[in-house]
Amino acid sequence: MTKRIVALAGDGIGPEIMTSALEILAVASKGKFAYEVVSFPFGGAAIEQVGIPLPQETLMACQQADAILLGAIGGPRWEGVKETPESGLLALRQALKLYANLRPTKMQTFLEEKSPLKADKVRGTDFVIVRELIGGLYFGQPKYYDSDEAIDTMNYTRKQIEQIVRLAFELALTRRQKLTSVDKANVLANSKLWRQIVQEVSEEYPSVEVEHIYVDAAAMKLMMAAPTFDVIVTENLFGDILSDQASVITGSLGLLASASLSIDGPALYEPIHGSAPDIAGLNIANPVSMILSVCMMLRQSFQQIALADQIETATYETIAATGGTRDLGGQLMTSEFKQELIKRLE
Numbered sequence: 001m002t003k004r005i006v007a008l009a010g011d012g013i014g015p016e017i018m019t020s021a022l023e024i025l026a027v028a029s030k031g032k033f034a035y036e037v038v039s040f041p042f043g044g045a046a047i048e049q050v051g052i053p054l055p056q057e058t059l060m061a062c063q064q065a066d067a068i069l070l071g072a073i074g075g076p077r078w079e080g081v082k083e084t085p086e087s088g089l090l091a092l093r094q095a096l097k098l099y100a101n102l103r104p105t106k107m108q109t110f111l112e113e114k115s116p117l118k119a120d121k122v123r124g125t126d127f128v129i130v131r132e133l134i135g136g137l138y139f140g141q142p143k144y145y146d147s148d149e150a151i152d153t154m155n156y157t158r159k160q161i162e163q164i165v166r167l168a169f170e171l172a173l174t175r176r177q178k179l180t181s182v183d184k185a186n187v188l189a190n191s192k193l194w195r196q197i198v199q200e201v202s203e204e205y206p207s208v209e210v211e212h213i214y215v216d217a218a219a220m221k222l223m224m225a226a227p228t229f230d231v232i233v234t235e236n237l238f239g240d241i242l243s244d245q246a247s248v249i250t251g252s253l254g255l256l257a258s259a260s261l262s263i264d265g266p267a268l269y270e271p272i273h274g275s276a277p278d279i280a281g282l283n284i285a286n287p288v289s290m291i292l293s294v295c296m297m298l299r300q301s302f303q304q305i306a307l308a309d310q311i312e313t314a315t316y317e318t319i320a321a322t323g324g325t326r327d328l329g330g331q332l333m334t335s336e337f338k339q340e341l342i343k344r345l346e
């Protein structure tokens with residue numbers, strides 16, 4: 001049966017990388033995978049069209065989709081408006097119950113020269129950050145600021161923590177059976193509960209080696225000993241920050257993809273980066289993060305493993321052969337990279 005993919009291109013470089021990724025999917029999937037793509041306004045683009053970042057029709061289309069692809073949202077144009085693109089993104093994540101954001105970092109030999117870190121510090125790196133996505137500081141109430149004071153609230157329930165921690169243990173079972181839980185249990189009440197629950201749940205997974213690290217030390221260890229990590233589980237804000245930091249390992253934010261899994265609905269796939277307003281419209285964005293997000297969708301939502309492997313392999317081969325886009329030190333424009341990749345797929 002034809003699968004229905006909802007595409008939310010969003011703002012900044014979102015439309016550029018979405019167009020490239022969808023063209024590549026169309027070429028690679030011919031005769032192998034039947035799908036249709038329907039596009040809806042979201043983020044700043046939706047504010048421009050209808051005045052709000054998450055229109056009702058967009059949300060309904062997402063709820064009825066088999067999978068959702070998101071480019072990126074946000075930009076200086078919408079700073080200070082009442083409902084921002086970012087508030088639309090948080091509302092979408094909450095409405096779709098996207099509780100788990102999986103952010104893999106996998107080193108490739110040819111990327112060693114692109115990494116600002118020494119090759120022996122990054123060789124063999126292959127980990128997944130499992131970031132809790134609908135709790136913590138981004139959602140806790142009260143949340144407000146005035147000119148004298150600002151308040152954000154961090155709160156997690158046992159249920160929320162158990163859900164994400166269990167998913168991380170299950171993922172570790174399919175990999176190298178090592179789980180690193182990142183928290184700040186020396187200071188934060190939320191982290192004390194988090195650590196306690198990780199300990200409890202670990203008893204159900206005796207084959208998985210568990211370590212607990214404070215987030216500050218984890219930031220250092222990511223740069224000094226990245227290959228030692230397998231599955232990293234952490235709360236929303238820590239996961240957001242650590243995953244951008246992880247992009248230093250492979251050499252560019254434009255390489256990292258993610259999957260956001262729902263409790264009971266369709267999953268959403270998006271690059272880990274934002275809308276990169278500084279390079280929007282210049283045809284220099286790296287589309288690989290979006291292309292690899294499409295690969296995650298093919299595997300996770302549609303079990304199209306061979307097709308995903310084919311696109312992923314061709315993507316890495318294209319970077320290795322051409323040097324890739326400028327963020328990787330290469331010369332290719334976004335559209336040129338896409339064309340080179342399409343040549344390999346045809």
Ligand SMILES: NC(=O)C1=CN([C@@H]2O[C@H](COP(=O)(O)OP(=O)(O)OC[C@H]3O[C@@H](n4cnc5c(N)ncnc54)[C@H](O)[C@@H]3O)[C@@H](O)[C@H]2O)C=CC1
Pocket residue numbers: 013071072073074075076086089253254255270271272273274275276277278279284285286287289327
């Ligand atoms: N999921 C989403 O849609 C996210 C949206 N944002 C929003 O994006 C906007 C910009 O945020 P920034 O802090 O500038 O973060 P950003 O991730 O958009 O950009 C950070 C730096 O990385 C570069 N970069 C990012 N993606 C790239 C790519 N594919 N190819 C080449 N270079 C790339 C940018 O040019 C910039 O120099 C803000 O409005 C922010 O709230 C931020 C993170 C996630």
Ligand SMILES: CC(C)CC(=O)C(=O)O
Pocket residue numbers: 086089090240272273
């Ligand atoms: C724009 C924020 C709401 C989220 C973010 O930075 C992210 O999901 O990586």
Ligand SMILES: [Mg+2]
Pocket residue numbers: 240241244272273
């Ligand atoms: Mg982020």
